[in-house]
Amino acid sequence: MSFSSSLLLFFALLAVITSLLFYSQLEIIAGVVHARWRRFSLQIAPTRPVTWLSPQLKQSNSASPKPNTSKLPNVLIIVADDLGFNDLSDYSVDPDFFETRYGANTPNINSIKENGVNFAQSYSGHSTCTPSRTALFTGRFPTQTGVEFTAVPRFFSKFATRRRSKDAPQPVYNKHEEDNVPNLWDNDVIPKHVPVLSDMLRHHGYKNYFLGKWDHGFGTHRSPLARGFDESLSFQMGASQYLKPNDPRLVAAKGVAFDTLLTSILSFYVQHNNGPMFEPDLYMTDFLAREASSLIYALGNRSDVDADQPWYMHLAFNAPHNPFQALRTDYEAPELAHIPEGLPRIYAAMILALDRGVGQVLKALRDSNQHENTIVIFTSDNGGADYTSLPYVNSPLRGWKLTLFEGGIRVPMFLQWPASVSAGQVVSDRPVSHIDLVPTLLHAIRQRELEAEELTDDDKSLETTFQVKVDGESLLPLIMPTLPNCRPPYYHSFHGGADKKRALFWRSGHYKALRYGDMKLQLAGRPNKVWFFHITQDPREEHNLAETLFGISSNEDLHRYCHDAQHESHDNEVLFASTDASSVNIVYAFNPNSTMTMRAPLVTAGPLDAHALSREMCSSYAKLVELDAQQQPALWPALAEIPMCIDKTASQSCLLTDEYVVIPN
Numbered sequence: 130m131s132f133s134s135s136l137l138l139f140f141a142l143l144a145v146i147t148s149l150l151f152y153s154q155l156e157i158i159a160g161v162v163h164a165r166w167r168r169f170s171l172q173i174a175p176t177r178p179v180t181w182l183s184p185q186l187k188q189s190n191s192a193s194p195k196p197n198t199s200k201l202p203n204v205l206i207i208v209a210d211d212l213g214f215n216d217l218s219d220y221s222v223d224p225d226f227f228e229t230r231y232g233a234n235t236p237n238i239n240s241i242k243e244n245g246v247n248f249a250q251s252y253s254g255h256s257t258c259t260p261s262r263t264a265l266f267t268g269r270f271p272t273q274t275g276v277e278f279t280a281v282p283r284f285f286s287k288f289a290t291r292r293r294s295k296d297a298p299q300p301v302y303n304k305h306e307e308d309n310v311p312n313l314w315d316n317d318v319i320p321k322h323v324p325v326l327s328d329m330l331r332h333h334g335y336k337n338y339f340l341g342k343w344d345h346g347f348g349t350h351r352s353p354l355a356r357g358f359d360e361s362l363s364f365q366m367g368a369s370q371y372l373k374p375n376d377p378r379l380v381a382a383k384g385v386a387f388d389t390l391l392t393s394i395l396s397f398y399v400q401h402n403n404g405p406m407f408e409p410d411l412y413m414t415d416f417l418a419r420e421a422s423s424l425i426y427a428l429g430n431r432s433d434v435d436a437d438q439p440w441y442m443h444l445a446f447n448a449p450h451n452p453f454q455a456l457r458t459d460y461e462a463p464e465l466a467h468i469p470e471g472l473p474r475i476y477a478a479m480i481l482a483l484d485r486g487v488g489q490v491l492k493a494l495r496d497s498n499q500h501e502n503t504i505v506i507f508t509s510d511n512g513g514a515d516y517t518s519l520p521y522v523n524s525p526l527r528g529w530k531l532t533l534f535e536g537g538i539r540v541p542m543f544l545q546w547p548a549s550v551s552a553g554q555v556v557s558d559r560p561v562s563h564i565d566l567v568p569t570l571l572h573a574i575r576q577r578e579l580e581a582e583e584l585t586d587d588d589k590s591l592e593t594t595f596q597v598k599v600d601g602e603s604l605l606p607l608i609m610p611t612l613p614n615c616r617p618p619y620y621h622s623f624h625g626g627a628d629k630k631r632a633l634f635w636r637s638g639h640y641k642a643l644r645y646g647d648m649k650l651q652l653a654g655r656p657n658k659v660w661f662f663h664i665t666q667d668p669r670e671e672h673n674l675a676e677t678l679f680g681i682s683s684n685e686d687l688h689r690y691c692h693d694a695q696h697e698s699h700d701n702e703v704l705f706a707s708t709d710a711s712s713v714n715i716v717y718a719f720n721p722n723s724t725m726t727m728r729a730p731l732v733t734a735g736p737l738d739a740h741a742l743s744r745e746m747c748s749s750y751a752k753l754v755e756l757d758a759q760q761q762p763a764l765w766p767a768l769a770e771i772p773m774c775i776d777k778t779a780s781q782s783c784l785l786t787d788e789y790v791v792i793p794n
Contacts, residue, residue, distance in 0.1 A: 213513025237488030245545025268567025327357030418486030429497025638793030
């Protein structure tokens with residue numbers, strides 16, 4: 130081939146590549162333009178007052194509240210959005226976090242566990258928004274309902290899969306799946322045949338109320354009112370602006386790419402009971418807290434025949450999910466003056482507002498005499514996100530939202546019920562999950578019904594053909610040890626009981642994880658990788674026993690190893706020799722040069738047999754394969770597969786030499 134022909138071919142290929150890249154960028158631009166057109170075409174009315182309950186049933190909030198004499202407890206579930214493991218002041222465990230003093234104090238949120246229970250090993254149902262919230266609503270692994278991924282617009286997936294530098298792991302855009310992604314305006318997120326908590330509680334005579342981020346479908350036929358809620362005040366998107374961008378009360382982060390995209394396409398609105406969209410008059414966190422409090426006062430002041438009817442309220446704050454926007458008065462608060470300006474202080478101010486909102490709602494419960502017989506639960510949908518660009522958000526845990534490392538799925542879970550649950554409890558010896566909340570609440574209601582009717586557990590009169598299957602277990606036996614052996618109502622649980630090894634399962638396409646007793650196993654297809662941790666001794670997931678003990682680096686290695694009957698070569702002892710209370714040296718007998726240090730409070734006495742660890746790893750693998758086979762196919766595919774570095778934020782360069790996972794979503 131002549132030089133001129135080669136040059137012509139080179140420029141032709143360059144033109145093709147350039148046009149493809151341009152077309153890809155053009156699709157993103159077109160998607161953003163379309164989203165902005167939808168935003169500006171919305172008919173959003175000016176702010177208006179919200180009237181809760183029927184006017185004839187609502188009395189003045191200044192009237193003397195009547196104590197709730199109902200036997201059944203009220204239920205208030207408060208959900209934060211992308212709350213980091215290290216974001217709560219009294220829950221955080223990393224002393225370095227407080228030395229840098231980048232956090233806001235959260236006394237109101239902390240009061241829930243002080244007045245009730247702190248589940249110290251609590252997990253979200255998934256590592257991202259929609260599947261995790263599905264677990265909260267259903268008591269199922271979200272993959273049991275087909276809700277495996279958070280559905281996003283096509284251009285959003287295109288934006289997330291922009292090409293990285295050549296020394297970085299590359300994203301994948303599954304173009305062949307485009308036709309299989311449903312239109313979310315025409316499809317349910319949680320299938321209609323799957324019961325949700327509001328359906329279950331309505332069956333017990335509850336009135337149900339939803340406030341905040343819905344994230345489970347669009348339009349009137351897929352709103353909270355279509356899924357068992359009697360009233361709602363919500364936005365249906367997976368995120369919202371906190372105020373209008375030009376509002377002088379607002380301080381917004383600058384130079385955050387994901388924020389720039391969100392603020393260009395998101396609106397600032399809510400809808401009350403499928404009515405017209407309108408602008409809130411306050412910062413979104415404060416607005417939701419005020420309206421939840423108003424509703425609580427209204428419920429406490431009822432004087433009609435339904436005055437003692439129990440209620441369930443689901444309060445889904447969008448804080449501290451981005452866009453990163455703070456109220457200026459919080460940003461300038463003296464208590465945050467020590468925090469560096471810009472994003473660190475904006476984020477802290479968002480947490481400050483969240484805590485204030487929780488405090489306002491708790492005060493409404495006390496003032497309306499509904500505090501004693503209301504079960505209050507606080508949690509987050511998943512861990513903190515890498516796009517905060519704040520490395521301490523999940524400290525000392527590794528990983529972020531989307532990953533199945535502890536930073537992505539370890540969340541706070543606090544519960545108070547003053548009438549029945551003793552204050553100051555800590556459950557630290559058993560992992561719990563979002564999937565446990567539905568069976569726990571049903572168990573509490575069943576117990577109260579039995580007490581009220583003086584029935585025995587053999588009495589069938591309370592049961593109906595309304596059947597519910599859950600993957601979780603009731604947590605009441607852990608926090609109410611004197612509770613009679615009550616069979617929870619009409620649900621079948623797949624767990625093996627409180628005395629059995631707990632199995633918690635997560636899946637996001639090729640990426641899967643299992644917490645099984647004290648162990649945790651993660652498998653990824655891209656890259657082909659296995660992680661195995663003794664999670665109770667190594668919650669920071671610093672020591673991958675699959676590699677260091679057994680030389681296993683891939684899924685195929687693990688499969689071969691666990692099908693190999695010749696384990697005699699793997700039964701070396703793991704010796705623990707503690708030199709002081711602050712560290713433990715782990716020495717592998719078959720490799721005297723291999724020494725790792727684990728920080729306090731992870732001190733464990735006595736030898737661990739590598740043969741026993743081998744059995745644990747293979748039993749975890751077998752359980753993961755078993756549970757994986759039981760899950761349902763995803764209702765929609767993941768268009769994007771996004772590389773995430775486990776130990777770097779989104780603002781840091783993620784390289785092929787780093788530890789990473791390419792995560793479908």
